[in-house]
Amino acid sequence: MVSQESASIGGLRVDLDDRGVGWLEIDRPDRMNALDNATSAALTETLHRWSTDDRVRVVVISGRGGAFSAGADVLDILESSSQSSGGFEADHARGVIATGSAMAQAVRAVRVPVIAAVDGAAAGIGASLALAADLVYATSRSYFLLAFINIGLMPDGGASMLVSASIGRARANALALLGEKLRADEAYAAGLVTGIAADRSELDRTVDAAVTKLIRSSTRALRLTKAALDAETMAGFDAAIERELDGQTELLQTSDFQAAIAAFAGPKSQG
Template sequence: MSVLHRIENGVGWLTMDRPAAMNSLNREMAAAMTAQLRAWRDDPAVRAVVLTGNGRAFCAGADLKQVAEPPVTGEPDFLDVVVGFVDTLRAFPRPVIAAVNGMALAGGLETVMACDLVLAAESAKLGDAHSNFGVFPGAGGAAVLPRKVPVNVARWLLFTGASFTAAQMERFGLVNEVVPDAELAARAQAVGELLAARSPLVLARMKRVVAEAADKPVADALRQELLELRNHQRSHDMREGLLAFAEKRQPVFKGC
């Protein structure tokens, strides 16, 4: 098994488990994470997801041995499998937290950028690194990184192949919070439980608008937001939230 998974108090934990290979992405790992995310997509018990790695790396990127393998006619190639995983992660309807326990490089950084929130251990380092091996990014390195950090920072990471500390990436806006290494798992679980207590429907709708707003003029983005609100007004969760407020109690959200 290259991927471990469990559910704890509404939080699904997805752990990359190839520590000897620094959790580099291979076909098996990418396919297994894609399958688990798809299974959790329709599981009401999973209200948030935490993605992390075992060992000293979050993910050191793609397994370059598999990148170099010739494609097999009629089968998805390595890039298809890895990009399919990152796309599934990015489109997951509930919040995904990256708990970056160590190095996140190249495909590892692209995986981090596909998550909604990023918590990082103090010792973690993040970088693109594709240029170090003459490899071009294919899952968001060049296209998404300039949307996550200042453009001049993105260029530096892309062109030089350098990596930055978690604290630097927090200053640049990619990392939400830096925590002591020993506290990362507990903090990720706490944030996951906080999100799990929210309406999964409202979070899914917020996630969709946030993801699409950057590519639209402000007027169009506001129209989309208003349309989502109109639809949300018909939901159980909004009625329950307002009723709970009036009754001074905790709401019980159903995601519908």
């Protein structure tokens, strides 16, 4: 395949092949693909640009090196906090959370199908990013984790709506309020993911098969079908984003969060 577009931006590999398939690979394996500001911004900008590019027929988002994404990069958050007079004032706090929210909204803004290929951890905003996709395929060793509560925060990136709409109130409450891990087989049984693969090689084949089927379909039909499905299933997404932004802005300024994030300040910390 010939690339129409290829780049490495921050911690993101970007490729648009000659079939019209856009590939976005989070490339920070030493941090379990935790999302820093540069990588999040590159994801958001690329998705927005592709949402109006008629060449793009399908988008695939994945992570390199054994994890989809461990969530927001705590070290990056700590650095941004230290650069803003040692804390999170309201405007700065909202800006931190808005970065992740914008990324999830950018996924939903893409008019053609978006596929998440999940191998390993999809935690925090990484889980939100994966679950914002239209089709989610995961390896059997993968898991989804909304561990925000463990650092004094709440789900964001639309996760409060995305998870509860798919798996029901009781299971969603356990994930969000108790910080429970949802393994791939449980996520599939609960209707949160589209399919399960035994390993990364099988995942790649499964995603390729889905991509091949999608690009054989009418792009206009796919766009209209996605829009119709979203009108029924995603009507509460933007409202959820706003509630999460308000809640997270408040929580980022609390002493509970400040204490929790300080405890994570180590060379292998992710959030």
